[in-house]
Amino acid sequence: xxxxxxxxxxxxxxxxxxxxxxxxxxxxxxxxxxxxxxxxxxxxxxxxxxxxxxxxxxxxxxxxxxxxxxxxxxxxxxxxxxxxxxxxxxxxxxxxxxxxxxxxxxxxxxxxxxxxxxxxxxxxxxxxxxxxxxxxxxxxxxxxxxxxxxxxxxxxxxxxxxxxxxxxxxxxxxxxxxxxxxxxxxxxxxxxxxxxxxxxxxxxxxxxxxxxxxxxxxxxxxxxxxxxxxxxxxxxxxxxxxxxxxxxxxxxxxxxxxxxxxxxxxxxxxxxxxxxxxxxxxxxxxxxxxxxxxxxxxxxxxxxxxxxxxxxxxxxxxxxxxxxxxxxxxxxxxxxxxxxxxxxxxxxxxxxxxxxxxxxxxxxxxxxxxxxxxxxxxxxxxxxxxxxxxxxxxxxxxxxxxxxxxxxxxxxxxxxxxxxxxxxxxxxxxxxxxxxxxxxxxxxxxxxxxxxxxxxxxxxxxxxxxxxxxxxxxxxxxxxxxxxxxxxxxxxxxxxxxxxxxxxxxxxxxxxxxxxxxxxxxxxxxxxxxxxxxxxxxxxxxxxxxxxxxxxxxxxxxxxxxxxxxxxxxxxxxxxxxxxxxxxx
RNA sequence: CGGGGCGUGGCGCAGUCUGGUAGCGCACCUGCUUUGGGAGCAGGGUGUCGGAGGUUCAAAUCCUCUCGCCCCGACCA
Numbered sequence: 024x025x026x027x028x029x030x031x032x033x034x035x036x037x038x039x040x041x042x043x044x045x046x047x048x049x050x051x052x053x054x055x056x057x058x059x060x061x062x063x064x065x066x067x068x069x070x071x072x073x074x075x076x077x078x079x080x081x082x083x084x085x086x087x088x089x090x091x092x093x094x095x096x097x098x099x100x101x102x103x104x105x106x107x108x109x110x111x112x113x114x115x116x117x118x119x120x121x122x123x124x125x126x127x128x129x130x131x132x133x134x135x136x137x138x139x140x141x142x143x144x145x146x147x148x149x150x151x152x153x154x155x156x157x158x159x160x161x162x163x164x165x166x167x168x169x170x171x172x173x174x175x176x177x178x179x180x181x182x183x184x185x186x187x188x189x190x191x192x193x194x195x196x197x198x199x200x201x202x203x204x205x206x207x208x209x210x211x212x213x214x215x216x217x218x219x220x221x222x223x224x225x226x227x228x229x230x231x232x233x234x235x236x237x238x239x240x241x242x243x244x245x246x247x248x249x250x251x252x253x254x255x256x257x258x259x260x261x262x263x264x265x266x267x268x269x270x271x272x273x274x275x276x277x278x279x280x281x282x283x284x285x286x287x288x289x290x291x292x293x294x295x296x297x298x299x300x301x302x303x304x305x306x307x308x309x310x311x312x313x314x315x316x317x318x319x320x321x322x323x324x325x326x327x328x329x330x331x332x333x334x335x336x337x338x339x340x341x342x343x344x345x346x347x348x349x350x351x352x353x354x355x356x357x358x359x360x361x362x363x364x365x366x367x368x369x370x371x372x373x374x375x376x377x378x379x380x381x382x383x384x385x386x387x388x389x390x391x392x393x394x395x396x397x398x399x400x401x402x403x404x405x406x407x408x409x410x411x412x413x414x415x416x417x418x419x420x421x422x423x424x425x426x427x428x429x430x431x432x433x434x435x436x437x438x439x440x441x442x443x444x445x446x447x448x449x450x451x452x453x454x455x456x457x458x459x460x461x462x463x464x465x466x467x468x469x470x471x472x473x474x475x476x477x478x479x480x481x482x483x484x485x486x487x488x489x490x491x492x493x494x495x496x497x498x499x500x501x502x503x504x505x506x507x508x509x510x511x512x513x514x515x516x517x518x519x520x521x522x523x524x525x526x527x528x529x530x531x532x533x534x535x536x537x538x539x540x541x542x543x544x545x546x547x548x549x550x551x552x553x554x555x556x557x558x559x560x561x562x563x564x565x566x567x568x569x570x571x572x573x574x575x576x577x578x579x580x581x582x583x584x585x586x587x588x589x590x591x592x593x594x595x596x597x598x599x600x601x602x603x604x605x606x607x608x
Numbered sequence: 609c610g611g612g613g614c615g616u617g618g619c620g621c622a623g624u625c626u627g628g629u630a631g632c633g634c635a636c637c638u639g640c641u642u643u644g645g646g647a648g649c650a651g652g653g654u655g656u657c658g659g660a661g662g663u664u665c666a667a668a669u670c671c672u673c674u675c676g677c678c679c680c681g682a683c684c685a
Contacts, residue, residue, distance in 0.1 A: 045634065045646060046620050050678060070677070125684070142685080176609085176683055190685080242685085251684095351682090444685055476685060512644055547645040554645090565644055575644095 036540040041078045053249050055487040056181030062556045071178025071186035081504035082483045089220050090191045097213040099164040104146045110136025112145040116455045125173040139172035144452045147194045152458035158198035166193035182480035195473040203471040210475045214443045222499025222607050228254050229264040239447040244439030245485040259432035267339035269421040270428035283388045286403040293400045297367025299332045313391045316369040318358045321347035325361050329380040335420040344416040368393040371410040378412040381419045440485045448472040496557025500603040505538040508558040512546040518569040522589045529593035
C-alpha cells in the first residue's frame with residue numbers, strides 16, 4: 024500500500040465511520056452475520072444486498088489483495104469483464120434456458136435480452152475465441168475480482184449467501200489435457216495458499232460439477248458447524264467429498280449369492296400404508312428388505328429410480344448417471360400417470376418407464392416393493408424374474424454406516440462453508456461458443472478450459488464464523504480491517520494522549536494498519552468496541568501507566584496482557600504483528 | 609413457489625385479542641457529577657404505527673388489497 028500519509032487522518036476513530044451495535048439485530052441468524060452488522064462492517068440495503076461500510080470494505084480488500092498476490096504468483100492475469108451481458112451469448116452457450124431463475128434477465132431500451140452476470144464463462148470464452156487462434160498463445164489464465172449477481176431463491180446469512188456478491192473468478196485455457204491439468208493443479212495450489220494465508224481451517228473436497236458443467240472439481244470448504252454444505256472425510260486417508268459427490272463402494276455393490284432361493288411372488292393388501300416406516304412395520308420387515316421406487320422427471324422423460332428402503336436417493340448422482348440436464352421428483356399427477364397408483368405404491372414390476380437401480384440393490388432377494396395399484400404391495404419380488412432395470416449405478420446418499428470409497432476405513436461427517444471452487448471444464452463452452460485453435464500440426468481443436476471461483480465476502484464471513492467468542496470477532500490478522508488498535512483511555516490526560524499519539528505515528532510510519540480510538544468515550548466503551556471488531560493487537564494507554572511510562576499490550580486471541588515502556592511499544596507491537604502473520608505461512 | 613411469522617422513533621421491543629390523546633429499554637442532544645470493561649442524575653428531541661382503500665363519532669388496533677422483511681422447505685457457487 025502506498026500513500027500512507029493520506030490514510031493517517033482516516034485512522035482516527037473520531038474521523039472514521041464504524042457504527043457499532045450493542046444489541047443483536049433480529050434479522051441476523053448466524054454469528055458472522057450478527058457480528059458484521061454489530062461491528063459496523065455491513066448494512067443491508069434489501070434482501071441479499073449489502074453496503075460494505077468502511078471497516079467491512081477494508082476486510083474485503085485485504086482478502087482481495089491476498090487473492091491477487093497468489094493468482095499473480097500462479098501466473099494468472101487480471102482483467103475486468105462487464106457485469107451486464109447480452110442474452111445472445113447465453114443463448115449461444117445454451118445456458119439462457121438452463122441456468123434457471125437465478126439469472127436476472129431484463130430487456131434494454133432496444134428490447135434486447137440482457138442479463139446481470141452470475142458468472143463469466145460466456146464472456147471470457149467470447150473474448151478468447153476472438154483473440155486466441157494458436158496453441159502458441161496458450162496456456163493462459165485470466166481472472167477478475169468483480170461483483171456478481173445471482174437472484175437467489177432465498178438469500179440468507181448476510182454475506183454468506185447474498186444475491187449481489189464479490190467474487191474472484193478465473194478461467195484457464197489450454198491446448199491439451201496435460202496443460203489443462205497443470206492449470207488446474209496451479210489453481211488448486213494457489214487456493215490452498217490463499218485460504219492458509221487468510222487464517223482459515225479448510226479442506227478441499229471432491230465435488231459435483233452442478234450447473235456450470237464440466238468433468239472434475241474440488242470445493243474448498245471452511246470447516247464450520249453453521250456451514251450450509253455437508254461433507255464427509257475419511258478418518259484414515261485424505262479422501263474428502265461433499266455429500267452430493269461422496270462415492271460409495273462396498274461389498275453390497277457386488278451381486279449377492281445365488282444360493283438363496285427365490286420365493287413365490289405374493290400380493291399384500293396394504294390399505295393406506297405408504298411410507299417406508301408404515302410398510303416395514305405393517306409387514307414386520309426391516310427397511311433394508313424394502314425397495315423404494317422413486318419417479319423422477321429427467322429432461323422431460325419419466326424415470327424410475329430404485330433404492331433400498333433405508334437409503335436416500337442422491338439426485339446429483341442420478342442426474343449424472345442419466346446424463347440429464349435437469350432432474351426433479353415427479354409430481355403426484357405424473358406418478359399416477361406412470362404407475363397408475365397414488366404416491367406410495369410405486370414398484371418396478373410391470374412398470375413401463377425406464378428404470379435404474381442403486382448398486383446396493385444388486386444382491387437383494389425376495390424383497391418388498393409397491394404394487395403399482397392403490398393399497399397394494401408385493402412381497403418376494405426378485406430381479407430378473409419379476410422385472411429388469413436398464414442399468415445399475417451409485418445413486419444414493421452416503422450414510423454413516425458406509426466406509427471410505429478409497430481405503431475402506433471409517434468416514435466422518437462434517438459441515439463447511441464453500442469459499443472456493445475449482446472446475447476442470449473441458450470443452451463444454453469452447454465447443455458451444457466455437458473457441459477453436461490450431462495446434463502444432465495445423466489441426467483445429469476446441470480450447471480446453473478450467474474455471475475457478477472464490478467468494479470474497481463469503482471468505483470474510485467464514486473467517487468470522489471460525490474465529491469469534493462471546494465478545495465479538497477474533498480476526499486472523501490478514502483479514503482484519505486493522506492490524507492494531509490504540510486505546511487512550513483518558514482523552515483529557517495529556518500524558519495519555521501524547522503517548523498514544525507517539526505510538527500511533529510510529530506505527531503509521533512503519534506501515535502498520537492502526538486505528539487510534541481518540542473518541543471521548545469511557546474506557547468500557549472502547550474496550551467493548553475493540554473486542555467486538557476483533558482487531559488482533561490492542562495497545563491500551565491509561566493514566567496510571569502513562570505516568571510510569573508504560574502501556575499495556577494485548578492480543579485479541581489471548582487473555583493476558585503485558586506492560587511495555589512507551590518507547591518500546593512500537594517495536595514490540597510490530598514484532599507481534601509480524602509473528603501473527605508468520606504463524607499463517 | 610409452498611408453509612409459518614413480522615412490519616410501531618436509529619436499534620431491540622410492548623401496545624393489536626377487547627377501537628378512545630402512541631409507550632418502554634438502548635441510542636441521540638443539553639447540563640452537572642463520573643472516568644480501566646457498554647456510567648449516574650436531571651432535562652430534551654425523535655414517530656406519515658410499511659402503504660392504499662374501507663368500516664366507525666373515533667383505527668396502530670377491525671375489514672380488504674398491496675409492498676417489504678425474516679424463518680422452514682424445494683433450489684444453488
